[in-house]
Amino acid sequence: MRYDLEVRWAKLIATLFGVGKLRPAPGTWGSAVAVGLGWGLLTWGGPLLLFAGCAVVFITGLWAAGLHGHSTGRDDAPEVVIDEVVGQWLTMLPLPFLAGGMGWEGLVLAFALFRLFDITKPWPIRALDRRLKGGVGAMVDDAFAGTVAGLLVLALGLTLGLPSL
Structure with a gap:
């Protein structure tokens, strides 16, 4: 019992x-929900709360x-999307440190880059x-x-500036 x-x-x-359980692309649905939840955590408590959330959700x-x-x-069945939450939130961590990062451009960039790395799984992600x-x-x-996606968000945000994306 x-x-x-x-x-x-x-x-x-x-x-x-x-x-x-949503179809098609359950990982994308999980990431989309994670962006909304992550935005709420960042808005309410900043990057420290989001980082703490990453640790709790990871464990x-x-x-x-x-x-x-x-x-x-x-x-790692397709319906398991709790891993997408952690990955998406880690990608979003740099956003508050970038000018315009918390706008829709930063959120879309973080979403797209995480999905790209999660779906294609380049080395060393594929090896893991x-x-x-x-x-x-x-x-x-x-x-x-x-x-990795979060580091790329940071690099792109610092070199290109998110408001111009």
Whole structure:
């Protein structure tokens, strides 16, 4: 009984309360919801709150994605989108430090770059995706993709300036 309840909670969290069931492209839906939630955290508490949120969601996601994978027999199933939340939020972390970064241009840039890195999985993201399994694999490759995309957001924002995009 207790295990069934744990599995239900893990499924809810791993699928971001059902967002991962949306089709097509559940990862894109998860990222879109993450942008809205991340914008709220940044607006309300700044980058420190968003970073704390990343840590909490990452740790919770390790458990939820791992248990979901164990219970279904599928590692990093398409409906698991909690990893997209962490990756998207890491991509958004530089936005408050850039002029105009919190405008729609910065949010669209962060969304597009994270989806690009998450979908194409260039090296070394692909290597992490192939090597790591379970909840760790689901979470780490997206966290790394978000970190790389966030560094690119920062570089583009500093060199080009977001308001001119």
